[in-house]
Amino acid sequence: MEEILNQLPAFVEQISDIREIIISNIVLIGQIPAPTFREQRRAERLVERLADFQVDDCAVDDFGNPVGIIRGRASSKSAIFIVAHLDTFCETTSDTLYTVTDKAISGMGVSDNSAAVGVMASLPEVFRRLGMVFESDIVLVAPVHSLGPGNLKGIRQLLKTWPTPVRGAICLESVELGRLNYYSDGMIRGEISCSIASEKKMGRHHQPNAILIIHEVIHAILKLRLPQKPRTQIVIGKIAGGFNHGQEAFDASIGFEIRSDSDRMVRELYGDIKDIVNGINKSFAVDLKLSIISHLNATQLAYNHPLVKCAARILYRLGVEAVSEPSETALSIFLQKQIPAITLGLTRGNHFHQDGAMVEIEPLFKGIAQIPALVAAMDSGMCSHE
Template sequence: MSFPATTTVTPEEAVRVLLGAERVRRAFGFFEAGAAEFDAEHAAIVSVPAPPFGERARAELMREKFEACGLEGARIDAEGNCVALRRGRAASPLLVLSAHLDTVFPEGTDCEVRREPTGLMRAPGVADDGCGLAALLAIARALAGCGIETEGSILFVGTVGEEGEGDLRGVRHLLGAGEWAGRADAFVSIDGPGLERVTHAALASRRYRVTCRGAGGHSWGDFGVPNPVHALGRAVARLSAYPAPKRPRTTFNVGRFEGGSGVNVIPRDARMDVDLRSESPVELGRLDAFFRRAAREAAEDENAARRAGAPPLEIEVKLIGDRPGGTTAPEQPLVRLAVEATRALGSRPYLDCSSTDSNIAISRGLPAVTIGAGGASGNTHTLDEWYDPAGRDLGLKRALLVALGVVGLVGFYENSARL
């Protein structure tokens, strides 16, 4: 059986039916009453650092917690994802319900959570994606504690490598190579806070590390030897003049630039990291081609101006990130389900385009959305990141409705609560 299973029930009806189910209402009560425990568990997860390519300790903690929630087969897979199954009556439809383990913060960052008297939590990664991980556990506990039986099954996953140079390696492995590859029928990522956003479109991006090398020398004595910093400067000037369209939204950024050793030294090398994004794969392709040409021509210009006999610069443009784009159509039942669940809980849903773990699911043709975990946040990706858990219960309720809409509640209206 795949998702959506053939049935007469619309996503809108499914939400209505679920809202009337006694066990779902009991789960809602659990989400309302459990705020203090969710906050404490959330803080415990976030205080275990999960730097890029260093998620192991947090994955191990999540594995223990998955097990304690009654999930089956909790383990860490070959890529480092933490996975565990909530078995339903059948193996399918199989929903992957995920949040990402990794943060953008390097090893050694103090991740201890500070609580303010208002309840606000402060820590690097507390919102992105600490609140998503906490949501997975709250939902797993609600399913077990409220005796919710499902038709299909739910694979709970904490993924590695969602941020930056991780390049979605965790979800790539999960859906493309690991033991669960090819088995999911739908994919939902809980990433960051909020109640209104339904990310159904995957923002495509390409990322490059550009390295330029030359002979180097004395700034006065060797003047005319080509300068790698100057060459990359020429490339930046070209890129920053690119007429990026507002619609479809298309952006570029030189996010890191380094090189050289002293003010009177012609550097031997320089590097920069470049991020290119677009809502449209066609526009991204155009920007990508422009950028690669700009880098090559910038080096050629610098070389053309060199003094006689000086060796030319070499430039290397290396792809370090490639996130595919795509869309889960707004009329797809999963999107309608997320929109309707949002509305039913009193929020105003809006469809969004972003770069998340769902990119990989969408590019593989799986229905996928990314939703918020409830609550609010600010200063994301900075050391001042904060999360306000007020309203967390609404995010948990929404995620539960979406999950149950996909896998179906057993014994209710003859399975009519499944899409």
């Protein structure tokens, strides 16, 4: 491991030498819109870029996931996955324009997760410039249908059908450099919508107001008692309703998320919220509906697992402080399947999920240097309990 750590300064310098290739890939791929369930054009562009860099095998699979394979020297070795989700929160379907300066790349979706996808497309050239050849197959995949209602379906389907063993996985997120995730909370993300039936919209002296009914729901949720242990949280992150300042609202909704390191607590709280919705629905005689958008089980790689320890040592040698938090990335799907995995951040950025989203260029080279160092450690068996 010490030999790999000593190479890190050279890695950073050599990666910075192909700055233009990396930036070009981020821009060429990121400017193509990829809302969840509509990622086809971006998937095809990514496969084209991987082919340009002479990846041994690359194609879009039957589920729509773009996959590239760099063949290793030993076919008996289990594959190492490098993953960056393809879709973004942006709902636009027309091409966006990225702005590149000496210090930053700006544009919708660049910080989640277009920069990471562009970096992944550049990895064959990174490995080539560093003179790195591996025993294991290196599988580059940008799963589709990851965010929100996609519920990580792309990576779930890929791992369900993958024909050979998987040694481990590195999940890439554009930000934040220093991110080192190795566990996932249990989670249910849901929506509660209120709609006033058409026969109640007219001809009533006191019409129900959907916004006020949703307020009753929020008030009841906030009264729920949450334990300090297991660590548990309910976040109400979205609210919408009405269409005119002077008219009772006929429709309103909220989006919420239950998080806990206990799956049992997540299920219990969802049951409590379901009871709240049913009770208020009967009280006001409206159409109040509860639906699940996505869900995850709580999973964890031990903090002293060799993969986590290797990644932490790499960050330390790069002069970057490691920060660990729960992750809702493909990490959780790998861990559910007993495949060691971590999530890494690649650079620093601002204004996530907004028009002014940006990522910094200079920290990116340290962020990318983590990848060949960690892959080399995994390939040599340093990151395994075996």
